[in-house]
Amino acid sequence: MxxxxxxxxxxxxxxCPPLGAAAGVHSLRYDLTVKFQRGFLHPRFLAEGHLDHEPFLHYDSEKGRAEPRGLWAHMALGSDTWDAETKDLAERGKKLSADLSEFNDKQRREGGAGLHSLQETWGCETREENPPRGFWDFYYKGELFLSYHPEKRSWKVPPSSAQTLAEKVKEQWEEDHTQSRATWAQVRGELCKTLQRHLHSWMDFVNRxxxxxxxxxxxxxxxxxxxxxxxxxxxxxxxxxxxxxxxxxxxxxxxxxxxxxxxxxxxxxxxxxxxxxxxxxxxxxxxxxxxxxxxxxxxxxxxxxxxxxxxxxxxxxxxx
Missing domain, CATH: 2.60.40.10 (Immunoglobulins)
Structure with a gap:
């Protein structure tokens, strides 16, 4: 020897920690999915949370509980955070399932085929010296279906295979003032506050x-x-x-x-x-x-x- x-x-x-991004550039993102199969809503609803592109949360409706991903989420986020995340995501899963049912009804009345799945993405991002900006998007078959623009307090309909349906949904949602106010509050306030809380938590944790x-x-x-x-x-x-x-x-x-x-x-x-x-x-x-x-x-x-x-x-x- x-x-x-x-x-x-x-x-x-x-x-690579969430704060590994360039100074002043941070994001919080939730990706949610519900599926429609054989004429029935699939009972399973999934959600993933990312802070600066690093996973920190997973939710599966079969377990009914938001769970941490990554060391920071395991060690630094307390039970109050996971209770709140679980409650919010469970409610959002029900709403997303209801949206998918509603979209399918609209399609069938027009003689079209129903949607098989619906994805929803929401969150907040900061970039350099600009103020935080919230976002909220819907996807169908991987295509951007509806996108909320907080600057104009309105939904935008990009080109997609379901563009006609998206136009009708946009019109309905913008006429519903209760939903419009709720969307505005979520995108401009709650999501960006959550981003700031998580960033502060990471700052406290990073030197451990x-x-x-x-x-x-x-x-x-x-x-x-x-x-x-x-x-x-x-x-x-x-x-x-x-x-x-x-x-x-x-x-x-x-x-x-x-x-x-x-x-x-x-x-x-x-x-x-x-x-x-x-x-x-x-x-x-x-x-x-x-x-x-x-x-x-x-x-x-x-x-x-x-x-x-x-x-x-x-x-x-x-x-x-």
Whole structure:
């Protein structure tokens, strides 16, 4: 083992945070979908939320609960946020389903085919020094069907295969003053306030560091050789150094996958490094972990039968 001693530095760009966008450019976006199949509204309604193009929310009507996506959403947004998101999205799902039923009725009265699905996108965006701007769009078969313009307090009908229907819906919605006022308040006020709240929450969270949980394992001896594996998981950000050391000096990894830093579903990261050594030399080896300015060393757990793993956990409340 003395011939190859190199520093294994696992460098991974940290999870691209919502505030990774250019200064002053931010967006909040919700994408909602309801489907129409075989003459009946499909009972499933789906929604996804993105902050600066990074997912932070998922809603499935079969579960009936808005759920976090990404480390920030898991750790920084409290139960009040998820209760409010769940209530709002459940109500919006019912409204979107009713809109789809209404659109289909209009189509059938004109002798046309009904819509099979309806997508709705709403949110708010800020750009440089301009004031926040809300948006609200409807899509049919991937085509922009209706688009709300808050500057004119009116709906715009772009060219589409359902343009005639869109014109009728536009006329009806603009005549309904109650709906017009509600749309205006949502686009110009509520959505942009939500964007600002989430950005403040991210600012409070962004400087946090989540330490890795480190598991060190030692395999059974095979042909006089023992395999050592050091695995780190649940850490954030993704920059980490992980290496096996022999008498305090770094050794090269043996496993082809050693060194890959992989994302986990909650926004944290995981990685490992593996090396093979002659049986009987276990006492010379330890795993060195550097993350977030701290450094720890974990000795190889080889020894008497039954001693297979040493586990050292950092602070990682995000893991479920």
């Amino acid at each position: 003395g011939g190859c001693r190199v520093l294994l530095l696992l460098a991974c760009e940290a999870l 560091t989540v330490s890795p949980a480190v598991n060190v394992t030692c395999s059974e001896a095979l042909n006089g050789t023992v395999t050592l594996t050091c695995a780190a998981s649940g850490f954030y950000p993704g920059n980490i150094s992980l290496a096996w050391q022999e008498d305090g000096e770094h050794v090269s990894p043996d496993a082809p996958l050693s060194g890959d830093v992989l994302p986990y579903r909650n926004g944290t990261y995981q990685t490992r490094v593996t090396t093979s050594i002659p049986q009987g030399e276990e006492g010379k080896f330890s795993c060195h972990v550097g993350h977030g300015g701290s450094h720890r060393t974990h000795p190889a757990p080889c020894g008497p039968p039954g001693l297979k793993m040493q586990e050292s956990r950092g602070h990682c409340p995000c893991l479920a």
